[in-house]
Amino acid sequence: MPETMTPTKTKASTVKSDAPPTGRKRLVKGNEALALGALAGGCECFFGYPITPQNEIPELLSGWMPKLGRVFLQAESEVASINMLYGASACGHRAMTSSSSPGISLMMEGLSYIAGAQLPCVLINVMRGGPGLGNIAPSQSDYFQACKGGGHGDYRCIVLAPWNAQEMFEFPGSAFELADRYRMPVFVLTDAVLGSMLEPATVPDLEQLPPPPKMDKPWATTGRGNRSHKNVANSLYLVPEDLTEHNERLQAGYREALREVRYDTRYLEDAEYVVAAFGISARVGYSAVNMLRKQGLKVGLFRPITLWPFPEKALAELARKVKGILTFELNCGQMVEDVRLAVNGVCPVEFYGVAGGVLPAPEDVANVVRKMMK
Amino acid sequence: MRDEDIAVVEEMECVFSRPEALTDKAFHYCPGCTHGIVHRLVAEMIDEFKLMDRTVGVCPVGCSVLMYDYFECDMIEASHGRAPAVATAVKRTDPNRFVFTYQGDGDLASIGMAETVHAAARGDRITIFFINNGIYGMTGGQMAPTTLIGQRATTSPSGRDERLTGAPIGICELLSSLKGVAYLARVPLTSPKNLKDARKHMRKAIRAQLEDKGLGLVEFLSTCPVQWKMEPIAAMKHIDENVVKVFPPGVFVDCVGDLQK
Numbered sequence: 001m002p003e004t005m006t007p008t009k010t011k012a013s014t015v016k017s018d019a020p021p022t023g024r025k026r027l028v029k030g031n032e033a034l035a036l037g038a039l040a041g042g043c044e045c046f047f048g049y050p051i052t053p054q055n056e057i058p059e060l061l062s063g064w065m066p067k068l069g070r071v072f073l074q075a076e077s078e079v080a081s082i083n084m085l086y087g088a089s090a091c092g093h094r095a096m097t098s099s100s101s102p103g104i105s106l107m108m109e110g111l112s113y114i115a116g117a118q119l120p121c122v123l124i125n126v127m128r129g130g131p132g133l134g135n136i137a138p139s140q141s142d143y144f145q146a147c148k149g150g151g152h153g154d155y156r157c158i159v160l161a162p163w164n165a166q167e168m169f170e171f172p173g174s175a176f177e178l179a180d181r182y183r184m185p186v187f188v189l190t191d192a193v194l195g196s197m198l199e200p201a202t203v204p205d206l207e208q209l210p211p212p213p214k215m216d217k218p219w220a221t222t223g224r225g226n227r228s229h230k231n232v233a234n235s236l237y238l239v240p241e242d243l244t245e246h247n248e249r250l251q252a253g254y255r256e257a258l259r260e261v262r263y264d265t266r267y268l269e270d271a272e273y274v275v276a277a278f279g280i281s282a283r284v285g286y287s288a289v290n291m292l293r294k295q296g297l298k299v300g301l302f303r304p305i306t307l308w309p310f311p312e313k314a315l316a317e318l319a320r321k322v323k324g325i326l327t328f329e330l331n332c333g334q335m336v337e338d339v340r341l342a343v344n345g346v347c348p349v350e351f352y353g354v355a356g357g358v359l360p361a362p363e364d365v366a367n368v369v370r371k372m373m374k
Numbered sequence: 375m376r377d378e379d380i381a382v383v384e385e386m387e388c389v390f391s392r393p394e395a396l397t398d399k400a401f402h403y404c405p406g407c408t409h410g411i412v413h414r415l416v417a418e419m420i421d422e423f424k425l426m427d428r429t430v431g432v433c434p435v436g437c438s439v440l441m442y443d444y445f446e447c448d449m450i451e452a453s454h455g456r457a458p459a460v461a462t463a464v465k466r467t468d469p470n471r472f473v474f475t476y477q478g479d480g481d482l483a484s485i486g487m488a489e490t491v492h493a494a495a496r497g498d499r500i501t502i503f504f505i506n507n508g509i510y511g512m513t514g515g516q517m518a519p520t521t522l523i524g525q526r527a528t529t530s531p532s533g534r535d536e537r538l539t540g541a542p543i544g545i546c547e548l549l550s551s552l553k554g555v556a557y558l559a560r561v562p563l564t565s566p567k568n569l570k571d572a573r574k575h576m577r578k579a580i581r582a583q584l585e586d587k588g589l590g591l592v593e594f595l596s597t598c599p600v601q602w603k604m605e606p607i608a609a610m611k612h613i614d615e616n617v618v619k620v621f622p623p624g625v626f627v628d629c630v631g632d633l634q635k
Contacts, residue, residue, distance in 0.1 A: 045467050071466050075459065076492035083456035083489070087463035090450045091430065091471075095463070113453050221448035221464075223428040223471050232442045234451040 023204035030195040031056035033168035034098065034124055034188065036203050039064060041173025042212035043122070044093040045071035047084035049103060052136045053192040054126035057098040064206060078103040082110030082123075089119040090233035092220030094176050094212055098124035100192075101142050102133065105150075111185055112151030116235025118219075118250070120179030122172060123157075124188045126195040129357045137357020138192035140279060143334035146187045147308040154247055156254045158186040159307040161278040163264075165199035167305075180215065182257045189307060191330065193280045193359065262305035263314055267293060271300030273369055274318060276339050277328040278304050280359070285328050287362035292369060299369055307335065312342035319346040324372050328365055329353040348372075393417035395426055399443050406599035406606025408563045409438050409505065413445075415569070416476065416503060419576050420447060423584070425472040430464050432457040436478040437511040455486020458493035461500040465583075472583065474501040479520040480510045483543050487519075490545070497554025497588040501579050504545060506560075506621065507596040515601035519543045522620055527601075542620055546593055550626040556588030557581075558627035562595035562618055564610045571623075578630045587629050595621055 028036070035057045038046070046065060048058045058074065065072040071088075075081040081097045088095035099107065104125045114121055127142050129135040144150075146159045158178050160171045168190065175186040221231045237243035266286060268274065277285035282303040292299040302318060302325070304311050319325065324347055327336040336351040343349050352368045354360060392398065395417035403409045420426055429447040433439060435454035442449035452460045457475035465473040482490050482504050493500060509527055510516040517527035517534055520542045524533040546560045559575040562568050572594065579590030595617050597609040604612060 045463065047463060071463075073462070073466060076488055079456070080459040080462075080489055080492065083452065083459035084463035086452070086456075087432070087450060087460035088467050090460075091464055091467055093467045095467075109453060110456070117451075221430050221450050222468070223430055223448055224446075225427050230446055231448045232451070233449075234442060236439060236451055 023202050023208060025200055025202045027198045028165045028169070028201045028203055029056060029198050030165055030168045030190065031126065032060060033165045033201055033203060034172055034190070034195070035060040035064070037169040037172035038096050038122070039068065039206075039209050040169070040204060041176045042094045043070070043096045043172065043176065044212045045073075045088045045095045046097065047073050047075050047081045047088070047095070048097045048099060049075050049078045049081050051100045051103040053128055053195055054098050054100050054124070056195075057124065057126075068206075068209070070212070078106035079110065082107035082114070085121045086110055086114050086117070086119065086233075089114065089121040090117065090221045092215070092217035092222055094122075094180075096122040096124065096172070098126065100126045100128045100136075101130050101139070104142060104145065108145070108151040111157070112153050112155060113235050114185050115151070115155035115157070115250070116153060117233045118183040118253070119185070119233065120176075120183050121185050122175040122179055122188065123185060124172065125190070127189065127191040129355065135357050136192060138280060138330060138359060139355060139357060140191060140281060140330040141332075141334070141355050142189065143307060143329070143331060146189050147310070147338075155250065156257070156308060157184065158182070158257060158260060158309070159189050160186065161189050161305060161307050162194065163279055163282050163303065164194070165197070165201035168194060169201055169203050178257070178260060182253055184253065184257065189279070191280050258309045260306060261309040261311050263311040264303040264305055265301065267300035268302070268318065270298050272298040272323045273373055274300045274302050274322050274325045275328055275365065275369065276302045276304070276315070276325050276335070278307060278335060281328050281330055284360060284362055285365055288365035288369065291362055291366050297373065304335070310338045310342070312338070315339060315342035316344065316346070319343040322347055324348040324350065326350045326352060326365075326369055326372055330359065331355045393421045395420035395446050397444055397446055401444060402440065403437065404600045406597055406609055407437070407511075408507070408594065408596040411563055411569065412476075412503060412505060412594055412596070413438075413441065415572060415576060416474070417445065418573070419580055423472070423580060428470060429472045429474070432461045432464070432473070432475040434475070434477040434481040436481050438476055438478065438505070439512070441476060455481050455484070456489055457481070458486065458489040458498070458500065458502065462493050462496070462498045465498060465500050469499065472501075472580070473499075474503060476503045477505065478511070479504070479506045479508065479518045480513075483519045483545055491549070491552070494549045494552045494555050494589050494591070497556070499583045499586060500589055501583050502589070502591040503576070504591055504593040505596045506545070506593050507598040508542070508617065509598050509601045511598045511601050520621075522616065544621060546591075546626040549591065554588050555591070555627050556629040557590040559625045560593040560595065560621060560623045562613050562623055563597070564595075564613050575625070578628065581630050585630065590630075593621070595623070
């Protein structure tokens with residue numbers, strides 16, 4: 001299994017923190033990797049509310065951050081957490097929260113304000129089963145919420161989906177870079193399995209962490225100091241023409257961010273059938289692909305790393321070369337809508353998924369692929 | 375103008391002007407509304423304490439939603455009720471900042487009650503200016519958590535009924551049990567003497583933050599002549615005759631103390 005974790009064809013972003021991490025290889029739990037990654041990525045302040053299955057993140061940060069001179073605060077609710085993020089990020093600080101599905105739902109209003117005010121921040125969602133209280137088992141049912149809005153108004157978030165502990169460590173830093181570059185919120189979207197799983201990853205010790213980068217954010221509401229003008233963080237535009245213009249400005253920023261599209265492919269050179277999956281599903285899907293390859297079947301894997309921007313061009317090209325794509329997700333069919341839009345009928349797109357916390361085995365996925373091949 | 379007149383003008387002393395913390399934009403508030411008074415008082419305080427360069431104000435949702443247009447300091451527009459959470463983060467990420475929120479009763483005592491209580495319980499070093507006029511002004515006169523019993527509002531057309539909607543919430547009474555609060559006072563805005571008191575309370579609520587003592591809050595018993603359907607003077611009288619009976623003015627918590635003279 002270890003060799004399968006080395007990306008073969010990752011479309012590299014220009015994000016700096018994707019440079020090979022310094023540190024030592026050791027067993028790391030996914031949630032711990034996220035917390036370490038946040039610190040390594042320059043997280044200056046964390047605000048959050050306890051919810052399973054992500055509690056290791058605030059627990060670890062509550063000890064580490066004060067030692068590093070950074071701010072940790074357990075808020076009274078997720079509603080307060082996201083508004084603390086709003087305040088900290090308005091003042092130009094790298095701010096992060098982590099939560100799980102129901103808690104993220106509570107943050108949606110605040111997220112819309114953050115997006116509307118063009119503020120950078122990072123949200124980690126360690127997804128659990130829904131809807132409602134659901135359960136604390138793994139799920140990918142918040143794809144729509146992260147990628148298609150969730151809060152009100154026309155806004156977007158960049159969404160990064162890690163698939164192993166190494167990426168759990170690296171992506172919070174990438175998320176901060178992207179958030180600052182485009183002045184927009186960025187999600188790291190993961191799940192209860194990846195959060196709880198111990199895996200080898202190269203991570204630094206706490207003592208090796210660099211201090212948060214000093215960044216010039218001329219728009220930040222830091223207090224005027226010697227500035228000649230005041231700064232205002234705001235999403236209120238009462239005049240319709242002004243709000244239209246503001247929305248066009250936001251959309252122009254989102255179009256810029258499309259260049260950050262990232263994906264990972266395996267065995268696509270001669271693949272006739274492809275499994276499309278993200279996060280933990282891609283791990284299961286990749287095991288299925290390896291099983292099928294051993295039987296001589298020409299099957300490959302397509303793994304979106306950015307769920308927004310979605311790698312639609314790459315999928316459209318792929319659709320012209322293959323006989324079919326199976327989208328596999330731990331939900332009732334969410335990413336498959338984007339796959340179908342990208343493929344646009346050029347090849348058949350099937351869906352296999354379960355929601356509720358049951359994690360299909362590689363054999364289950366392989367069986368669906370075999371059925372498709374008949 | 376003759377030369378002698380100019381000479382007279384030059385000799386005159388300027389005894390009243392717009393505080394430097396206010397912009398020259400005209401307030402949009404209704405006739406008889408006290409928002410303008412409190413805006414001016416807040417601006418006077420920023421000038422008096424020389425805080426402009428390190429102030430971050432957090433605006434509410436409600437009639438004063440546009441207050442960032444009126445102040446010269448950096449401002450953040452919060453969502454409805456969340457100003458104390460926003461202010462908490464602004465202060466904690468740089469304790470050298472002077473951070474205030476300005477909130478109405480719907481914002482602070484209804485939708486934002488949790489944020490208010492928890493910021494106070496944590497003793498976050500922020501200063502809250504609380505405008506209590508007992509009604510939702512901007513939304514059109516709906517019942518607020520501070521609406522008096524029997525008071526008519528668009529969502530309590532026959533007058534607020536305690537059995538249906540409970541009694542008005544006294545924020546100062548409620549918060550006075552919390553150890554994180556360093557200064558807490560209520561004042562009506564109905565006379566020059568009361569405005570003098572208001573300034574005294576505001577100075578202490580600001581010092582509570584600057585001297586690292588805890589959260590400071592001043593509640594201003596304010597008018598809303600338009601939604602109360604009263605003439606401005608009648609609205610002032612209504613506060614002095616009726617509102618103060620439900621919301622008695624005074625100092626509820628004072629851990630700040632007086633300055634040595």
